[in-house]
Amino acid sequence: MNIPNRHVFYISDGTAITAEVLGHAVMSQFPVSVHSVTLPFVETELRARAVKEQIDAIYQQTGCRPLVFYSIVLPEIRTIILQSAGFCQDIVQALVAPLQQELEVDPVPIAHRTHGLNPANLGKYDARIAAIDYTLAHDDGISMRNLDQAQVILLGVSRCGKTPTSLYLAMQFGIRAANYPFIADDMDNLRLPAELQPLRSRLFGLTINPERLAAIREERRENSRYASLRQCRMEVAEVEALYRKHQIRYINSTNYSVEEIATKILDLMGLNRRMY
Amino acid sequence: MNIPNRHVFYISDGTAITAEVLGHAVMSQFPVSVHSVTLPFVETELRARAVKEQIDAIYQQTGCRPLVFYSIVLPEIRTIILQSAGFCQDIVQALVAPLQQELEVDPVPIAHRTHGLNPANLGKYDARIAAIDYTLAHDDGISMRNLDQAQVILLGVSRCGKTPTSLYLAMQFGIRAANYPFIADDMDNLRLPAELQPLRSRLFGLTINPERLAAIREERRENSRYASLRQCRMEVAEVEALYRKHQIRYINSTNYSVEEIATKILDLMGLNRRMY
Structure with missing residues (x-):
């Protein structure tokens, strides 16, 4: 045709x-x-x-x-x-x-200016920028300080989508979103860090199909153990077991865009979507 | 009424x-x-x-x-x-x-799924995630490596909007956007770093009204020299003089949202907007 x-x-x-x-x-x-x-x-x-x-x-x-x-x-x-x-x-x-x-x-x-700034929305806009700052400062477990100010704390293995999702939540919806990575060294005895235990209700897990994870990691570190399907399978299995054990809600990010993952999280956690 | x-x-x-x-x-x-x-x-x-x-x-x-x-x-x-x-x-x-x-x-x-993932757009989606990774790795002058891969390099004083704008460019449009801060210590003898000189055509400056800058900085560090109106006036004047000297295009971000700043930059630089 x-x-x-x-x-x-x-x-x-x-x-x-x-x-x-x-x-x-x-x-x-x-x-x-x-x-x-x-x-x-x-x-x-x-x-x-x-x-x-x-x-x-x-x-x-x-x-x-x-x-x-x-x-x-x-x-x-x-x-x-x-x-x-x-x-x-x-x-x-x-x-x-x-x-x-x-x-x-x-x-x-x-x-009407949909994406404009004016005196009436300046305070809301400043809160959005503050959410972006907060999210960047709490990306990838960099800082565990003030973690109780997070509205969501995303968990997951390396390269499962935590960082782009956190940033999208902050940018689009003004949500303070921290994220915490489980790394390969944690896997032998995977446990929820003590700092996160009192914040259980704000934790949200991401998981991903091991095949897709291996493909994404391969782009980063070719032919590494990190990118091997075996390693990816093991990490994903361990992390999913942890989510179940602690009754942490989680979704599989494999077939979803950051927009979809972010809006699903807000929906499942009952968080309000601000509009900018 | x-x-x-x-x-x-x-x-x-x-x-x-x-x-x-x-x-x-x-x-x-x-x-x-x-x-x-x-x-x-x-x-x-x-x-x-x-x-x-x-x-x-x-x-x-x-x-x-x-x-x-x-x-x-x-x-x-x-x-x-x-x-x-x-x-x-x-x-x-x-x-x-x-x-x-x-x-x-x-x-x-x-x-139809506007913000969905499918096999046909997966490559484009991966490029978007790569742009976010690149932008984070080149935020705030953290790394000057591979700077020639940036499509835009934003310049400006601390807290004038470089980071949120770079992230928005990456997230919404898949643009690899680095940013480089001019800090107070540079001001006595402000010059364009040698690494940036060959990339002149990709540089884009941000400026901001000193009063708004002082208010934003005051939120961060109350009663500091950093947040004083005098310091903000001096930094802004120096940086604008640098832009003019090197014929670097720039805009004043004071009254604009990140959406507006980002789309103005793309428009002025003739960069294509990808859609996700």
Whole structure:
């Protein structure tokens, strides 16, 4: 089958992250090969006209209307984009109109900046940065100080996804997430460190299929004992036994992205998701 | 004025990150006070029915239909949510219908998982994790090894936003982002380190208003010279002079979130945004 190819623009007067994520979700529903361009901070008429020309040029080259997913507050900027040859869809407005009826209030579109900073959210933003600092300071068992301030303490063997998951929890949700590694030397007599015992309710285990773990470790240290399937099998078995013994909740990270692991942890632990 | 209050649900069979971000963007357009609940991984009929009951209970308590922003692939799960008392809006579908006409192809909705892992994107995912590893290993000038593998090297004084921005670049966009701090001891004779000189085109400077910097530092070390406005003014002036002398591009991070700083840097440096 011949898969059609389309140019797609994600355009915003802000970061364009929302336009990009949603447009990508929409496009992934179609059997179409996509060539995409993201254009953030389209805030001036000058830049908007340059963007319009870029869209029009693609149309002239290909004879096919580029698809445009946009979110722009100022009407005069929006108008310029809408004059382009693109097939333009306002990602937020499509949902605003039906809501307006249900809510029986008019929208006040001026203040909106999804990923922006303003005096009203500065305190919340500072808490997020503090969560990132905390998480970095408590990555990989570096520091066991102030561990009682952690909202989650991730456990697991080396390279099972603790660090990226902790950082994602801090960055996306403002969660203070420590993590503690079980290393090969611990395995002969694996036990839960004394510092972690009183914090049992905040512990969360990660596990991973030994085959995937061996492949990840092989990238780091080729042909090492560390990366051998035998070693990986042994470590994973020991750690899973520890989780069961102490009734520590855990999930297998093998087939999940950091987004999925992080949101599953929050869901299972009943932690609130902050939004930034 | 009496601001109405509404319960809002963000529901998905995946992480619900897209539903949350978009629903939040839509709600922020209305002068309505929002009480929100995010429910990810609604993948079974059992869980869907529990969610329906949760929505219905709110309706019975408040007499007001909860607003529901959802994205669910399986029709049998979707149907259960749609039977609830909520005012339900499919965040992706609202944009799929008009596109279907324009593209003249039917959507194939089964495969969609925005933040999921699958064999087709595993290589790209591994590259993202490698970018996070690289960024952590090159945070705060810890290591100057392999600096030529960085796609961006952020410069700036202590606490101007280098670390969160680098991590966000790695996490969200898969960019290998090193960062290098200028510390107080450097200031008497501030110069660009020899290791950075050949990498001039990848350098990017951050600056910050001295007042905001002093407030951030004060949180860390109260009443210190480090946090004094005088010290902050001096450091910022020196570093900005260095940027200008070496023609290093820079932005002032004071009024921007990490999302905004990161996307501005990519935009100004012409770096591609990967999507995960």
